[in-house]
Amino acid sequence: MILQEKMSYLQDEDSYKKLFYHFYPVLLSFCTAILNNKEDAEEVVSEVMLKVWTMGEALTRVDNLTVYLFTAARNKAYDALRKKKRSIATISISDSIQEDIIDKNSPENEYTRAELEEFVRKTVGALPTQSQLVFRLVKEQGLPYKQVTQVLGISLNTAETHMRLALKKIRTALDEYLTEKK
Numbered sequence: 001m002i003l004q005e006k007m008s009y010l011q012d013e014d015s016y017k018k019l020f021y022h023f024y025p026v027l028l029s030f031c032t033a034i035l036n037n038k039e040d041a042e043e044v045v046s047e048v049m050l051k052v053w054t055m056g057e058a059l060t061r062v063d064n065l066t067v068y069l070f071t072a073a074r075n076k077a078y079d080a081l082r083k084k085k086r087s088i089a090t091i092s093i094s095d096s097i098q099e100d101i102i103d104k105n106s107p108e109n110e111y112t113r114a115e116l117e118e119f120v121r122k123t124v125g126a127l128p129t130q131s132q133l134v135f136r137l138v139k140e141q142g143l144p145y146k147q148v149t150q151v152l153g154i155s156l157n158t159a160e161t162h163m164r165l166a167l168k169k170i171r172t173a174l175d176e177y178l179t180e181k182k
Helices: 003-010 013-035 038-054 056-061 065-084 095-101 109-125 129-140 145-152 156-181
Strands: none
Touching: 013 038, 013 065, 013 129, 038 065, 065 145, 109 129, 109 156, 129 145, 129 156, 145 156
């Protein structure tokens, strides 16, 4: 019996704890990106996880729990944004970009790594909101495009376009940054 079924039929606390510890960090990161406030994100994710616990047998009708959780978290986060009427700004970095540019074994590159990481955070943070979210879900959370489209409620073509634009802007900014450093 999978965790989802154990939770829905048996209200199994151990299954819920496993599910909670698996999803909480990634949902928190996702909501923090939307809300730009960790405390608000923690509240949103806690509400979503509590809802999952209280769903009972309705949880068995959820086909893809990952998509369900990200969608619920997104909706709650947007609700919180509407209530507070604040702007969305995401700062993040993709480890894959960092690893491609810096040799981690070199001690003198520690400073360069921190500087580059800050530069990439600012570059990603300057992207349009939807492009930031697509980038984070695909590159940082490892979700396939199909799930990203379900989570964000956009078409596959739109998701691919946002990713293409995000990568192009990041690549251009990195080229300029690296040219300045030479």
